[in-house]
Amino acid sequence: xxxxxRSIFALTVPTFLWLTVAVVLPITVMFYFxxxxxxxxxxxxxxxxxxxxxxxxxxxxxxxxxWRSIKLGLLVAALCALIGFPAALVLSHRLSGYWREALLLLxxxxxxxxxxIRIFAWTMVLREQGLVDQAVHAVLPWxxxxxxxxxxxxxxIGLVHSFLPYMILTCYISLQAIDPxxxxxxxxxxxxxxxxxxxxxxxxxxxxxxxxxxxxFVPVVGAFMEPRILGGRQGITMGTVIEDQFTEVFNxxxxxxxxxxxxxxxxxxxxxxxxxxxxxxxxx
Amino acid sequence: xxxxxxxxxxxxxxxxxxxGTQTAALHAADGEVRVLNWKGWGTDEPWAxxxxxxxxxxxxxxxxxxxxxxxxxxxxxxxxxxxxxxLNAAFTQQAAAEGLIQPIDTxxxxxxxxxxxxxxxxxxxxxxxxxxGVVWMWGGTSVSYNTDVxxxxxxxxxxxxDPKYANRVCWRDDAEDSxxxxxxxxxxxxxxxxxxxxxxxxLLALKPQIKxxxxxxxxxxxxxxxxxxxxxxxxxxxxxxxxxQDKLPISFIVAKEGAIAFRDAMSIAKDAPxxxxxEAFINYMVSVPxxxxxxxxGGAPVSANKEAIEQLPESSxxxxxxxxxxxxxxxxxxxxxxxxxxxxxxxxxxxxKASFAQ
Amino acid sequence: MMKKSLSGLSxxxxxxxxxxxxxxxxxxxxxxxxESSSYALPFRFSTKWFEQLASNDILLRAGWNSVLLAAxxxxxxxxxxxxxxxxxxxxxxxxxxxxxxxxxxPIAIPWLILATAMLIFFFYSGIGRGLHAMLxxxxxxxxxxxxxxxxxxxxxxxTDLEEAAATLGASPLQTFFRVTxxxxxxxxxxxALFAFGISFDQFVTSYFxxxxxxxTLPVEIYASIRKGFTPEINxxxxxxxxxxxLLLLAxxxxxxFAGNS
Numbered sequence: 001x002x003x004x005x006r007s008i009f010a011l012t013v014p015t016f017l018w019l020t021v022a023v024v025l026p027i028t029v030m031f032y033f034x035x036x037x038x039x040x041x042x043x044x045x046x047x048x049x050x051x052x053x054x055x056x057x058x059x060x061x062x063x064x065x066x067w068r069s070i071k072l073g074l075l076v077a078a079l080c081a082l083i084g085f086p087a088a089l090v091l092s093h094r095l096s097g098y099w100r101e102a103l104l105l106l107x108x109x110x111x112x113x114x115x116x117i118r119i120f121a122w123t124m125v126l127r128e129q130g131l132v133d134q135a136v137h138a139v140l141p142w143x144x145x146x147x148x149x150x151x152x153x154x155x156x157i158g159l160v161h162s163f164l165p166y167m168i169l170t171c172y173i174s175l176q177a178i179d180p181x182x183x184x185x186x187x188x189x190x191x192x193x194x195x196x197x198x199x200x201x202x203x204x205x206x207x208x209x210x211x212x213x214x215x216x217f218v219p220v221v222g223a224f225m226e227p228r229i230l231g232g233r234q235g236i237t238m239g240t241v242i243e244d245q246f247t248e249v250f251n252x253x254x255x256x257x258x259x260x261x262x263x264x265x266x267x268x269x270x271x272x273x274x275x276x277x278x279x280x281x282x283x284x
Numbered sequence: 285x286x287x288x289x290x291x292x293x294x295x296x297x298x299x300x301x302x303x304g305t306q307t308a309a310l311h312a313a314d315g316e317v318r319v320l321n322w323k324g325w326g327t328d329e330p331w332a333x334x335x336x337x338x339x340x341x342x343x344x345x346x347x348x349x350x351x352x353x354x355x356x357x358x359x360x361x362x363x364x365x366x367x368x369x370x371l372n373a374a375f376t377q378q379a380a381a382e383g384l385i386q387p388i389d390t391x392x393x394x395x396x397x398x399x400x401x402x403x404x405x406x407x408x409x410x411x412x413x414x415x416x417g418v419v420w421m422w423g424g425t426s427v428s429y430n431t432d433v434x435x436x437x438x439x440x441x442x443x444x445x446d447p448k449y450a451n452r453v454c455w456r457d458d459a460e461d462s463x464x465x466x467x468x469x470x471x472x473x474x475x476x477x478x479x480x481x482x483x484x485x486x487l488l489a490l491k492p493q494i495k496x497x498x499x500x501x502x503x504x505x506x507x508x509x510x511x512x513x514x515x516x517x518x519x520x521x522x523x524x525x526x527x528x529q530d531k532l533p534i535s536f537i538v539a540k541e542g543a544i545a546f547r548d549a550m551s552i553a554k555d556a557p558x559x560x561x562x563e564a565f566i567n568y569m570v571s572v573p574x575x576x577x578x579x580x581x582g583g584a585p586v587s588a589n590k591e592a593i594e595q596l597p598e599s600s601x602x603x604x605x606x607x608x609x610x611x612x613x614x615x616x617x618x619x620x621x622x623x624x625x626x627x628x629x630x631x632x633x634x635x636x637k638a639s640f641a642q
Numbered sequence: 643m644m645k646k647s648l649s650g651l652s653x654x655x656x657x658x659x660x661x662x663x664x665x666x667x668x669x670x671x672x673x674x675x676x677e678s679s680s681y682a683l684p685f686r687f688s689t690k691w692f693e694q695l696a697s698n699d700i701l702l703r704a705g706w707n708s709v710l711l712a713a714x715x716x717x718x719x720x721x722x723x724x725x726x727x728x729x730x731x732x733x734x735x736x737x738x739x740x741x742x743x744x745x746x747x748p749i750a751i752p753w754l755i756l757a758t759a760m761l762i763f764f765f766y767s768g769i770g771r772g773l774h775a776m777l778x779x780x781x782x783x784x785x786x787x788x789x790x791x792x793x794x795x796x797x798x799x800x801t802d803l804e805e806a807a808a809t810l811g812a813s814p815l816q817t818f819f820r821v822t823x824x825x826x827x828x829x830x831x832x833x834a835l836f837a838f839g840i841s842f843d844q845f846v847t848s849y850f851x852x853x854x855x856x857x858t859l860p861v862e863i864y865a866s867i868r869k870g871f872t873p874e875i876n877x878x879x880x881x882x883x884x885x886x887x888l889l890l891l892a893x894x895x896x897x898x899f900a901g902n903s
Binding site for chain 1: 649659662663666670681722728729735745747749751758759760769779785789794795797799829832838843863875876886894
Binding site for chain 2: 038041042044059061064065068120123124127150228229231232233234235236241244245246247248249250251
């Protein structure tokens with residue numbers, strides 16, 4: 001047991017220390033700021049207060065926006081799963097050898113490009129007279145204009161695009177681990193495709209699907225760049241409101257309080273899902 | 285395992301190279317002038333830096349901000365690092381009060397005498413008899429319009445609320461400017477509007493008009509080149525640059541209700557390592573040759589230097605529309621706001637945007 | 643063995659998804675060859691942005707810095723993250739849940755706030771700004787991704803093989819290098835690719851933590867937004883994507899990382 005203890009210690013301590021110095025301590029300082037009545041280092045004396053947290057409940061639009069951001073996160077995560085899982089399935093179980101490696105790389109590589117440039121590229125696709133519009137009109141000249149830039153769907157498309165690689169990847173690494181002989185055996189016993197999918201593939205790849213959903217949902221809730229640039233007058237989110245407290249006014253305490261509330265909501269949602277996740281993970 | 289080993293080796297090499305770059309950057313401190321400003325806002329024009337470095341033998345190093353509150357953060361966490369800081373005059377008092385900038389000995393700025401006196405000596409910059417900022421440039425935030433859509437320029441801010449241009453307005457996503465525009469449109473003093481409810485209503489009424497809310501000059505230019513807006517609220521010098529450099533059909537007005545104007549000044553940071561160099565840099569920045577050069581490359585606002593103004597082409601929009609004698613009285617130079625005002629403007633603007641999204 | 647036939651339908655679907663993923667990249671590259679500085683159409687072919695890029699030392703140096711920093715980040719984050727993922731998957735220990743919860747702030751708290759917090763904390767703790775601070779931040783932001791991605795792979799395998807190896811007298815290190823690592827290699831490779839991307843597109847922390855005069859590509863891009871950035875940025879991004887694509891495809895020819903088939 002002592003040896004196991006040493007292994008655990010050696011495996012986790014570097015990460016633990018790293019996260020402590022780079023994230024936990026700074027965030028603790030920010031957490032303290034969120035209880036101050038004025039920004040630190042300002043001219044005004046700051047005292048401890050709960051007002052910043054109370055603000056969230058006194059102004060209606062904060063809760064409206066928080067709910068809106070959560071719905072956006074759920075929608076984007078669901079769409080990523082719907083689009084990404086089948087793609088990962090094709091990659092993992094229909095391809096092999098060099099082509100599989102190559103296509104998997106091709107899925108991840110766009111992630112290396114700059115987010116802002118990707119978003120501006122989307123504006124060119126989605127606007128009236130943009131690529132989608134012109135493509136539709138080339139086929140159906142009489143169709144009405146289909147510029148969907150500066151709308152909620154534009155935000156969703158931009159975000160799904162940003163996070164799809166995560167989902168495909170996490171699903172892939174789970175799916176790829178499924179022993180093909182298991183599937184063959186099931187088929188040999190007369191199981192149909194959808195039964196195999198439901199009874200074998202989905203349960204066994206659940207860890208990847210769940211991780212992909214978390215990696216999508218959590219950052220989307222705080223997203224601000226895609227909504228702001230693609231959303232037009234739909235562009236306000238909790239993320240933009242928090243950003244403004246730092247960049248427009250010098251109100252770190254309120255900005256910090258709002259982001260801790262958002263973090264709290266996200267953690268609460270994940271805690272609600274935890275029993276389900278835990279039960280499913282055991283299958284793995 | 286070869287792959288792992290080669291990865292680790294190349295990472296170590298990467299770290300070594302980066303450390304080298306960084307040390308080089310940190311140790312070239314002698315004979316430097318360190319400037320804190322927006323990127324692409326005059327001071328970092330390559331030809332200007334070259335001319336200044338040749339003239340003085342000093343090297344210019346830039347660090348950039350992306351928002352004004354950031355200037356304060358950067359000054360606080362890098363005490364004794366910066367020499368010259370570009371500040372909107374509305375923030376100069378606050379920076380002085382916090383001890384982030386120091387008084388400037390204006391006798392060392394040879395061009396100080398040829399600056400417009402009412403810009404130069406305004407109470408925002410001249411605090412208790414000391415000059416905390418040398419006024420550098422000024423410009424406007426106004427309504428720009430598509431000249432193909434408007435054969436005759438609009439005259440009133442009300443055009444922004446005209447149902448004819450529903451879904452064709454690109455509004456600057458800025459709390460302070462939004463409140464100031466609504467104050468002008470409702471006949472109130474934009475520095476201290478009396479009736480905030482009226483302003484809220486006016487802004488809420490924008491909902492059907494808005495095509496996009498833009499935040500950076502880059503976003504705005506891309507919107508205008510894609511012909512997404514007939515009207516926008518935007519800085520006048522960006523409009524002029526779009527018209528001249530990008531050949532877009534665009535111009536701007538100073539509406540009968542007025543336009544917003546800003547003033548940028550140059551300050552010297554507290555404990556600046558190179559005060560002499562900072563003074564020389566500021567003097568060059570307010571000189572005629574610098575402005576001449578900036579006008580030539582385009583996108584320049586209006587110089588605070590009386591003689592430099594003459595360098596603007598007679599036909600330029602800046603000269604004929606913004607700095608026209610008949611328009612000048614309608615410009616409302618942004619005065620300082622208290623933190624409470626800024627916060628309440630932001631709260632209001634966020635509430636309005638939330639209702640846009642509903 | 644399961645039949646590895648590629649039906650037309652699945653191939654079509656995969657290509658459709660790839661098309662969706664690549665649409666903006668193609669446009670980004672096309673705009674690098676467009677004459678207009680503001681993505682204006684109609685398209686007029688020009689190589690002027692590549693020519694300007696060639697003489698733009700600041701941008702080239704920023705691009706080079708980004709690559710180096712991302713490379714260093716990838717190695718550190720992948721090694722530390724994989725170690726932790728193994729501990730999570732194979733052991734139960736005190737503090738495990740705490741450490742797992744610690745993974746959420748870097749994903750859930752907007753990076754702007756994290757970066758401000760880091761700037762303040764690093765300033766007062768004497769860590770300061772600079773390469774070490776940027777690396778500290780990038781690795782911290784990448785670690786959660788590496789841990790969950792490698793973790794998802796580990797979750798999908800039982801411990802049977804490792805136990806068998808241990809029973810046969812293999813030391814833990816031998817077991818790791820001979821059994822565990824080959825099994826989880828696809829996950830580790832994928833995590834590394836993501837770690838690279840996270841650092842490579844990391845703006846806020848680099849921006850707050852880099853000393854003046856040292857910039858990276860994202861910092862250059864975001865600082866330019868007041869005036870507008872030129873398609874030189876598209877040009878350099880396109881070059882980097884294409885070069886890394888060729889490089890990785892070449893590597894994958896000799897090294898299987900997508901798992902055994």
